[in-house]
Amino acid sequence: MDFALLLVLAVALSGVIYLLDVVWLRPKRRERVERADANTQEGLDPATREKLLKEPWLVDYSRSFFPVLLVVLVVRSFIVEPFQIPSGSMRPTLEVGDFILVNKFAYGLRLPVVNTRFLEVDDPERGDVMVFRFPEEPSVNFIKRVVGLPGDQIRYEGKQLYINGEPVPKELMEESATQQPLFEERLGDVEHYIYNNPRDPGPQMREVEVPEGHYFTMGDNRDHSNDSRYWGFVPEDNIVGRAFAVWMHWDGGLPSFTDVRRIE
Structure with a gap:
């Protein structure tokens, strides 16, 4: 098993998912909330708003692990x-x-x-x-x-x-x-x-x-x-x-x- 290869793949995959969320998925979630707000007379309640804005579990894990994996990759590859x-x-x-x-x-x-x-x-x-x-x-x-x-x-x-x-x-x-x-x-x-x-x-x-x-x-x-x-x-x-x-x-x-x- 090539740990370096696995680490590079993990950084690349989590980074792509995180970037995809920032560029495309997150704006889509906000648009969905804004439309729902506009179609509701009193606006969305906080619980519904939080539910609609909540990140998918894969995005949440990618956002959390990407910076950690990136630091490990840089240190392990170029420092010690x-x-x-x-x-x-x-x-x-x-x-x-x-x-x-x-x-x-x-x-x-x-x-x-x-x-x-x-x-x-x-x-x-x-x-x-x-x-x-x-x-x-x-x-x-x-x-x-x-x-x-x-x-x-x-x-x-x-x-x-x-x-x-x-x-x-x-x-x-x-x-x-x-x-x-x-x-x-x-x-x-x-x-x-x-x-x-x-x-x-x-x-x-x-x-x-x-x-x-x-x-x-x-x-x-x-x-x-x-x-x-x-x-x-x-x-x-x-x-x-x-x-x-x-x-x-x-x-x-x-x-x-x-x-x-x-x-x-």
């Missing part, structure tokens, strides 16, 4: 949109059940549903946590970290990420017998944590070049992430926005607001 994290592919940065906020204008304003950019603002940078439409199934949203920019040479070998022939710096922060080793990785100016188990051979990837208008993304949970290593590059047209904050966590019990934070 909430998402819930469904998997552990971005651990430890994002946990399953985190509710995040996505900046919709960071990478330019896009038309809802068709996702065509009509105003350029900025392009994704290496290290950004980006939400995008999954290239193989555009109705599904993915969230990964931007690793490769257009023109970059990317290689992943022996648990080490290489960009343009240079190994991406990472430092072991924590290791235990029961959990995955925790590393701090530096992508450009962005320092963030990743899970990466050197004892597990995992996927290897020969060097590839990121095409123009595309991006290479990876999950921070490197051994448990379905990302560009498996299905390729993210086209610019699939970009939704940049994730910038966690505002709530919900794992099926009571919602928690104790871990509100910026996404680095």
